[in-house]
Amino acid sequence: MAERSKHQYRTEKTLVVRCASGFYLLDVARVRRVVDHMTLHPSPFSVRGLAGLARFGGEPLAVFSLEALAVGEARFRDAAMTVVVIELGGDSPQRLGLAVDEALEIVSLPETDPGMAQDSLVSGPLNIDGRQAWLVNIDVLGVQGSLDRCPGVNQAKENN
Amino acid sequence: MNRKRYRTWLGPVILVMAILPAGALFELAIGAGQWTWLVRGYMVFAVLLLVVYVVLVFLPGQRVRKRLATLQSDGEVHQAGLIHVLENFRHGDMVAASMPGLELPPGIRGSVETAINALSGLVQQIQSVSVEVAGTANSVRATSAQLASGSSEQAASVIEITATMEELARTAAQIAYNASSQAEMASQSEVAGRDGAAAIEGAVAGIESVRERMGIIESRAETLGARSREIYQILDLITDIAQETHILSLNAAIEASTAGEHGERFSVVAREVRRLAERSRESVESVRTLLHEFTSAINAVVISTEEGSKQTDVVADQSRATAAAIDQLSAALGNTAQAAQEISLATQEQQTASQEVLLTIKEESDVITEMAEGLEEFTGAAVRLNQLALSIQLLSQSFRLDSSHSLKQVVYRIAQSLEPVYGNLEAIDRILHDVFGDLPYLEMAYLVDPEAHMVAFAVNRELVNKEAEQGMATAGQSFSDRPWFQSAGREHQASVTPVYQSLLTGEQCFTVVVPVNHRDGTQKATLGVDVNVGNWTRI
Incomplete structure (x- = not known):
């Protein structure tokens, strides 16, 4: 795990997802499962970017909107949508759902440095088959208070 | 008269009486020789005869001569007066002729005065009558002129009436012709209307057939729509399967990637499966697009069919209404033809009557024209009469009368x-x-x-x-x-x-x-x- 964390910005295979018109790259090593038409339940908590709660593997799963986290847009979401279940880093791995519009494919990343800070949620963009795609730093989501470092969350706070 | 005769033969009688006794005495004296007695007796007898002559002849003769001279003088005066009277008569001067200073014998004066009075009265009567004649002639002339003017106006009116009646007759003839043409056209229109009604009925039947066929098309289009919806459902199912396959392939690839080098083959399979799922989804999208177009076409056909059906209903209703209208029109045309025929007959009768009226008016016009001409002659006669009356007045005015006229x-x-x-x-x-x-x-x-x-x-x-x-x-x-x-x-x-x-x-x-x-x-x-x-x- 420690070995993987050294290459967390140079992963070879990533899952390409689409949120609205934006494309994002998720490290396949951190992706546990892609669930289509996952049923989301409204969350009683008021957490920025939280799309709802779901059940995965018999356990509750917090599902965040990747788009809301990345760009701060809070679009209407269907009750059932595609959720990418990821595992956060750390001693006690936690699972988190990222609600996306569509999970497209698994691609290999080019050997390029996106040039982003390590505490930033997204970095890039990278040119993937002619598309501009943003690399998502999943580890940022596993740190306490990391949501505050998400650009979309910060932007939402500023708007409020 | 007897006295004049006496004076006439008294002288010779005295002469005879003087000669006879003188002769007798001369014989006695010769016989007796008493010449002295004879001379004395004869002298006495001659004196006596002379006295008798003077008393009985000479003195009365003198008186007669004086009387004759007086009579001659009076005759000359009377002659002058009579000439004066006659001269004034010649000049028509009754006033001068009756002047009181003239010397005329009483009988002649009375006769002259009587004649003057009679002539004056006659002239005055002539004047009065001529004045009345002139006035009457003037009235007659004015009346006849008015009548002539009225006759002229009447003749002009008759001419206008004649022209109007001729126009009326021509109009009646035109109306009769038009009515006859209208009747014929109405009959033809009636026939055409029947043909049109039959054609409309055929059209209505055709429209009903078209509507039935359109109903079949609509039903079949709805069936196609239902089939399309089923295909949509199948496509949705295929899409869901492809999506699930896609997700499965992704998860498989994820799992394969976590398996390291051992999962490489699996990841290839997963990628192929994902591609198949992708192709399936693309194919489904293509089919969905085609199906969408097909469905749109079917919907358009359904809409068009519905509209066509509605339009067909409208056309059918209109056709039925048209057929009914044509029936009514045909009936109306039949009535119109009959009415036009009656109008034609009536206008022909009117034309005949107008021509008769025209003939009557022409006769009346001739009469009025003759009357106007007669009135003009009458007016001329009145004018001439007036002139004659004036001439008579002027002739009567040639007399001078003791009158203000x-x-x-x-x-x-x-x-x-x-x-x-x-x-x-x-x-x-x-x-x-x-x-x-x-x-x-x-x-x-x-x-x-x-x-x-x-x-x-x-x-x-x-x-x-x-x-x-x-x-x-x-x-x-x-x-x-x-x-x-x-x-x-x-x-x-x-x-x-x-x-x-x-x-x-x-x-x-x-x-x-x-x-x-x-x-x-x-x-x-x-x-x-x-x-x-x-x-x-x-x-």
């Missing part, structure tokens, strides 16, 4: 009023101007001296305007060449001229002239008046 007498009186003031131009002028008050029918009065030079004149302003007066008469103007002056100067009598056109008024007038005499009877001037005929006859 006698122009000569009237002018004589004016002349008599001028005689005392002759030489006083102011008085003459005043008298001349005053005459128009009593004699308004006079246009002009003037006085000329024996040399025919104008002494004074006056113009009636009521009849003559000032412009016409200018230059017509001036003081000193000579009238010696005028017939009326020559007549008055030659005859020393009043005269009346024939009618002529007045230079002052342009109307008919005549002139009455009378001499203005001295006390010794010599003429010292001539008075003339111009009488306006129209105003005079009215008065």
